[in-house]
Structures are given as structure tokens and as C-alpha cells.
Amino acid sequence: MASLFRLGQFLKGKASTYTVVKQLHESIWLATNHQSKQTVVIKSVGHFRLENERDVLKYFQSQTSSLRPLIDEIEDPSDPPALVLRHLDDDLLNASSAQRLTRPEIKHVAKRILDALNVLHENGFVHTDIKPDNVLVTYGQGDTRFADVQLADCGSTVRVDSVFAKDRDIIGAPIWRSPEAQLQIGWGTPTDIWSFGTLLITLIWGENWFIFKPDVPADHEEYELRILMKQHQFFGPFPLSYKEIADDETLAILTHIMHRVPPERMKPFGRISEREISKEDKAFVLKIMKLDPRDRPTAKELLQDEWFTSA
Template sequence: MFEPLIAYQNVVRRGAKRAREQDLSKCLADSRRASRLSNPLSIPPSSPIMTSPFRLGQILKGKLSVYTITKQLHQSIWLANNRNKETVVIKSVGHFRLENERDVLKRFQDRAPLRPLIDEIEDPSDPPTLVLKYLDDDALRASTTKKLTRPEVIYVMRNVLEALKVLHEDGYVHTDVKPDNVLVNYGHGDIRFSDVKLGDCGSTVHRGSEHAKQGHLIGAPIFRSPEAQLRLGWNTATDIWSLGTMLISLLWGENWHIFKPDVPVDHEHYDLKILMKHHQFFGPFPLSYQEIAGGDTLTVLAYAMRGVPHEMMKPFQYISEREITKEDKAFILKIMKLDPRDRPTAKDLLEDEWFQTAEPLHGTITQHQFMGRSRGNAY
């Protein structure tokens, strides 16, 4: 298990920059802050472009209908009613992401289960404003309110994978797959959802773009792939890692996320601790990383792996069937490969036999019991 760690340490000794752990984590944190300032895929929280342009009761004129603002959900998101008193989502911000989302939806929404674009606002014309379909909830809130059944998890995963398959086959990367970007409508059958859509395509870019080649920081840190966390170049495989991380969150429920660190998001060790958790559950990082990462990155990986003592390793492959079905575990292990080149495609996953195993879970234990165990006494 620790041969890759020894090899990475040898790489460090042969010439990669040596640094203390706090220097490495500070470097990662500084890199994250710098990327947020320079990255057109992200919107700084304090940016003046986030100033609210609308007021409650304001009427917006679109190409297809007229909309009355009824509620503000976020600095850039509102609810509104159209002429037929149907609820829609209004999204408005003067930023690259909004126009990018419009273009992506126009290209893909007829072929993929993405939250569709309904209309564009013409008056006022500035800032650019989209009208999107309203859905009842998102998968994060739904799974926190009431744990999803196994058939519900499989239903959600199939729809998200269908969306990713269409995007990926055209070379596009969603970059922000996570439970709160999966929108759902409620139904009345055995599965509580009648519809599932993948939302927030504002950061969706082509795998050949400079954003991807230069490894721009993307998505939420706890759902971000190792290669994206390390700011290596990324491609469609980054979405597959995020999908697998989301699957784990949905199966366990309770708003629990396997890679969430025990420090606040603005802590300088936050990113390093996420890498340590990647190693703790799905490591070690394979030697093949030497083919895609430079010396400084290998130094970070060596320290991340060394920061997890042997007795704290919790290999996902050893989780018992009291905690997760063998089918779910096998499916997750196919997805959660640290080397992006080893991950299956969305098409591969849709053809997996896992989708034929939709019986409910039996005899599972809570995430608190799982997280409290170590390799020596849990498996």
C-alpha cells in the first residue's frame, strides 16, 4: 500500500521542492484564492456584479411571456410568475457564466435532462437575464430531509448520467456536479421523484478549452476531483469523480459528505485535508501520477499521504455489507479512481449492471458509525 508514498518521497529527494506541510497547504490555499480572482468560471462573493437588479413585483418582458418577480432566493436568482401564474426561475448576473449557460442549454437541452431554458428577458436588457424551468427541490435538500431509498438514488444517478453522457460525447465538461445542482420534482409513486434535471451549466466548458488545459479551479472543493484540486489539466473524467462523490452522499444521506474536512472552508489546510481524505478512503495515489504531475505536485501528494497514519486508513473496499450493499460498493469503486485516466465514461456507467439492482437497502448503519471506525476494528 505504501510503495507509492515511498516512490513519491524518492521523487521529492531527487529534486522536487521540499517544504513543510503548512507551507504546502498554504500554497494550495493561496492558489485557490488566486484562481478565484482570475478565473472567469467563478464569481467572487463580494463582486459588485452581484448587486440585485430587480425588486419584488417588478415586471420583466421576455421573448415569449411577461414575468412578475415574487421572491428573491439569492443575489442573482428569483422566483417569478408568468401570465398563466406558473412559477419560473429568473437568473440574472452580468457575468460570463450566464451567457455561457444560455449557450450550453440551447445546444443540449433538447437532447439531455438538463434544467431547460424557457425564455430570455428583453426588457430590461441589462444585465442579461434567463428564465429557467422551476423544479420543486434539489437532491441535497431532499436527501437531508428524508434519506433517499435505493431505487430513488438509482433513478437520480441514471438521469444525471444521461445528461453527462450527452455533454461528454460532445466534449463538454459540466465541472460542478453535486447534489444541490441536481433538481427534482416530486411525484406520487414508489419513487418520490417524477423528474430529475442536472442544473447550473454556467461553468460548462469544452475539454479543449484553456480553462481545462490550464487546470482552472472548478466546482465545490469536497466534490472536486483530485486532478482539479491539484490544478492539473482536467477533462470529462473530473465529472465522473464528482458524480461518484455525490453518489456516496446520496446513499448515506443526513447531509454527510465523505471528503468534508474537519476545518472551516477558509482554513489554510482545507484543500490539503481533502487530498488526505482522497488518500484515506481511495488511496494510495498511484505511481502513474508521475506521468501527469510535476515535482511540486508530487511533493504535495507525498505529504498528503504521509499525513494519514496507517491506523487511520479507511479503504472503501473494506466497508462491510452492513454499511453498504456489495453492488453499491462495487459500483463506487469503479468510479472513484484517483488517476482520471482509469475512470469509466458516463456511457460505460449507464451500461453497468448496477442499474438492474434497484432493491432497497437492508441492515445499513449510520455514517457516524462508519466514520468512527478505523481499518483495525471496522472491517
């Protein structure tokens, strides 16, 4: 497939002009801003998600510094449509792979993510795709590893009453996806909280350990079922309250999962020793990882949790 832009191409935005210097992905380029001389990201994709990301950022970026901001829109060429976004040094997946985060760093990252989610959620929006590669970082100096942390990729951010939520669309990547989204029984802001908790577990353990990653490849017919089995294994059993939100077909799936993972194969997260996770970190994770979405705390409640002020 031919590239949408070429290296050295001149782009005219509403606020400045740019020169394309590098292609990162099929729809992502780096460019130089002629006015500020800074590196920026050019994002262009023939999909409604681009326009959606623009609209979401225009509405919310003035309310929080924890969202990666929109800088400009490209006017010439007008096709394909393209956004100019802030460039940060790396994403959290790469940063945490290169060096395990310290506890203060994890708390700093968590606070920034929750701050962005709180603004979205308080206004009735769901990000739907919380994962380490959608959290961007700028490296600091000295003892400050991250000078900035911002949540990115708002292309799939939608209102809780949108047709996507009402139709129970599949959202996000499977290993970060909440059980209610996986089961397609309806989702809202609590789905982001589950994904945040899953991300937090990965940061605490380090070494790219994904708690819900199945032991089969992604194209295996049981891949998503086995994710649900792991969710049940660590944070289950699925509560009886699911009868209030799930239909008979879904309840049959949960019954099948519980038969596949009998009591002797359960691995309750609450029983993990302090050699692997501190008592305070475990308590915070357990507040978040509730299988019934109605039981999860809000982003606002989590920001006020004593976990952020404890040593």
C-alpha cells in the same frame, strides 16, 4: 446591495411576459409566466457564466431531458441580462436532508445525472460543478417521490479544450472536486465522474454525510490538503501512474500526503462492511472512484453497468 429586480416588476421576454413574485438569492427570482401561469426562475448575474449557460442549454437541451431547460430570455429590461429557466420544487441537497433516499430513488437520480453528463461528455464538454445542490427535483405523488430530476447550473460548463481546462483553473466546490482538479494537473470529463461518485456516496449514506469533508473549517490553510488526504485515505494510495501526469512539485505534495496518512491510518473503502453499504453499491462506487482520472469509466459506460438493473 440593491436588488436587480423588485417584487411585482413586469418583465418582457422573447416568448412571453412575466411578473417577479419572490427573490430566492442575490441573482435568482421566482416569477409567474403570464401565458402558462406557471412559476419560472429568473436568473440574472453580471458575469460571462450567464451567457455561457444560455449557449450551453440552447445547444444541449434538445438532446436530453436531464438538463434543466432554458425557457426564455428577458428583453425588457435589457440590463441586466436575464434568463428564464424551468422551476423545479427543490434541490437534491435539501431533498436528501429531509428524507434519506431509497435505493431505487438513488438509482433513478444517478441515471438522470449520468444521462445529462453523457450528452455533455460525448460532445466534449465538462460540467465542472456536480454537487447535490445543482441537481433539481420535482416531487411526485404516491410511491413516486421524484417526478423529475434534472442537472442544473451550466454556467461553468466548458469544452475540454477550452482555455479554462488548458490553464487548469480551479473548478467546483472543494469536497466534490476531483484530485486532479484539486492538484491543478489538468482536468477533463473524468473530473465530473469523480464528483458524481462523491455525490453518490453522500446519497447512499444519507444524513448529509460528506466523505471528504475535513475536520477543519473552510478557511483553514490546510482545508484543501486535508481533502486530498481523505481521498488518499479512502481510495488510495495515489498510484505510481501519477508520475506520468504530475510534475515534481505535485509529486512532492503526494509524498507529503502519504507521510501524513501512514498505512495504519488508511480506511480503504473496499473494506467497509455490508452493514454500511451493500456489496453491489460498494462495487459500483469502487469502479468510479479511481484516483488516476484515466482509470475512471465514462458516463456512457456507467449507464450500461449492471448496477442499474440489479435488485
